[in-house]
Amino acid sequence: MSIVFIFLLLVSLSLFFLPKRIQYPVTLLLVVSMIILSGQVAMQAFSSTKPVNISFMRLFGEEVFLVVDKISAFFVLVINLTMLTGILYAKGYLKPYLPEKSKTAMALHYFSFVWLHLSMLLVCMLRDGLSFLIVWELMSFTSFFLVIFESEKASTIKYGIQYLIQMHIGFAFLLVAFLISGIITGEPIGFESLEKYFSTQAVFPLFLLFFVGFGIKAGFIPFHTWLPHAHPAAPSHVSGIMSGVMIKMGIYGIIRVLTFIHTDLLAIGIFLLIISFISGVIGVILAIVQHDIKKLLAYHSIENIGIIGLGIGVGIIGMATENYTLAALGHAGGFLHILNHSLFKSLLFFTAGNVYRQTHTRNIEKLGGLIKKMPKTAFFFLLGAVAISGLPPFNGFISEFLIYLGMFKELHTGDLLLSLLLLGGIVGLVLIGGLAIYCFTKVFSVVFLGNPRSYHTENATEVEGSMFISKYIIGFFIVFIGLLPLWVLKPLTGVVSVFTPNVSALIDVTPSLQGITISMSIFILVIGALWLVRKWMTKTKTIETGPTWGCGYTGANPAVHQYTATSYADYVGNLAKHITGTRKHYKIIEKDEIFPAPRKLETHSTDIFEDYLVSKPSGKLLKFLDRIAVFQTGNIQHYLLYAIVFMILILVLTILNLL
């Protein structure tokens, strides 16, 4: 294995010396070979009952093993799929940047891409603490370099560094958590020592440390503040990968830690359920008020992390209360949603990337009517939008369905607390679903439908066909999982069985999933048949075109006389103004103003978590540091004075025997 590693290192380093046009094929080759290698290991893990153990390398004299169980294998497959579609999409997306970027800049980008892939694979495979933390760090660094690809923009660097800082806060929590478990159990730090720690010590405090550490990566509210900035700053294929799989590494970490916890699960389950509920609902509410398409999608990642957390959370509650139906279905839904989200979120980011590439703006208020100019992009965006809203017959529905079914089935059997928690979970999923529909009807309509809102869309044309290869692959999986969910249930059963001793509930769910397959097939047939009938009926009829009905008035500027994203979001913005911090600035029309002059209305929205957890504290810190800066006068005499004062202080302290 170490030979493969050294080979990979050397080839990826050679990227820096290759001419620009060969860099991409080499990267593709590297990514594909990693996919084949790790895919084989994952398949092996899926088919065997025990985790696959592979000797990796020697680190500081210690032998490091790759341990691949079914959970790791599942994540490996998710990573590989998105990295493949990501690198395929990157070719077309990076093309406009090629002339202006230097050879080294491109090489750095590709190099980071390869190493992000490798580090994510290793994160899922390493169990030993030291090597895990190293690859975790590697993952943050490589993704940082990917984010700051457009480093000539000041904001990109700013948000990149913000991302890096937050990742290191998370890292500090993980380090402390690993150290505590290592010191108390006396074993070498790593996941294996957790088994002993959790069986002897209080579970919740250490879990909380891990949760914060991994939760910052995953983007649970209130640790999400890096996401809405880093995703828009990054190039679109990177946003797709970060949102599709990298944040799932945080989920992986939480799941991995949970596999070692066998006591006190109820408190953890309730905690997960509550924080996921908050992440889901507030994530989507904050998404609704965004105007930057990629920022909006970033907030949706938080929402989907909430759905995943809801699934895992009710699964854990099921484990704690020994309701294995709930446990199996909750976990299955959560895991499936990890895969599903990686599919539709990367699809949405890639299509948003198409829009950005052709219009050079991410502000949806400046777009509109793109469906006529970019029909294929519009189609795939719609597919992603419907899938992410959890609507049938697509994949997002299946994972939500499993979670729903688990919750509804156990309402009766559990005690009062469980029934109330499950009701909360159900209401959470319903609210998230409704808000997601609200949000995605908004984005899709404002970007692709209606009339163009600015000059940005004038020269937009469809992107070249090769940029759609990745989208066809993702689209296939979205429809496949939506129509034939039984096919994914079997591998999923293996993954869930790592957690839950009894997975018979996943066999009992077969008739329901068959029912979904049948009804969705009928559904598609009905649509097809009806479409044909419609065609046949209207064939001989006169079809006219005219202007849109505007109460008989056609003189208005069509771009102005249509609903904007802001007004669409207004209802939710008003309802949740304490979360979104929506403020409107306008001049009221005075009573004596008979002929009002033209005036403006501006709305602003913020994220209260960011305000109170990041901006305000760091602002206060900076103010304090400013005050300290009075010592920095730039005058050499003052600096000499400080030295003398310091020396006298030392002298006095020594004489007084205080040192």
Added chain:
Amino acid sequence: MVLNPLVIFLVSLVFPGVVARTKAKIVGRKGASVFQPFFDNVRLFQKGNVYSKTTSWIFQIAPVIYFSTIFMAMLFIPLGKQPALLSFEGDFVVFAYLLAFGKFMMIAAAMDTGSGFEGMGANREAFYSLLVEPAFFIVIASMALLTNHTSFYDLFNNLHLESELSYLIAILSVYIFLWIAMVENSRLPVDDPKTHLELTMVHEVMVLDYSGFDLALIQLANGVKFAIYGALIFNFVLPMQDYFATQLVIFFIVQLIFAISVGVLESFRARNKMSKNPQWILSLSALAILGFLSVLIITGKIILMD
């Protein structure tokens, strides 16, 4: 089984007519025949289409998908002892999400016209349906809690087996479903179908630019949607009857009463102020939670006194 969608569809053809007739009678007009909406649709099916230049294929496919979702939803409805064509655990989730898919497409279609009015209607539709959705799921959750079953058929057929108290829950659920049906079908007090000002419409304004075949499909679908909710209400109140014929008679009576009560409610109620709608719709969820709490008491999970 095959009969269920058939009778629901039959009812849906005259349902809007009965509502309109009731309203006419109450205000002292003679009113059109109950088949008038049906004849209107037949006429529309034979007409050509006018499309706005702004619209795209979304606008054309939306009515087809909308009708298909409602058609599919119809297949999920059991009638008493007659199971639905499609019945499995969790079918009500598919039912609700299918309806949501139809709404998604209709909202997109309204936005496709690039009209400020239709955008406003679409926005309101999205907002109101997101607010009303929890009420439906909480009512179903109360029933699942009471019966320990998770399909429409089992939920309704086991509702009254355990305890007589379940009739209380049924009454509350019928009340909630009645109002959910009013919101989902864009009737008073949330939306007034007979308003003439685009600014105050919700559903009517969304379909302003539709004509011919597409408009007929949408109106047909709306009728079916009403009849579906009527069928659900029928399932709540159905006393256990063994003969299908008696059930069928009761079904038609319940639908008739439902249609007449919609007409009566619409005649004696003014439309809410737009800004009051969210609170009003959310109060349905609050009521549903009350129902859930009562079921917790019935099932002995909340013990009030020794």
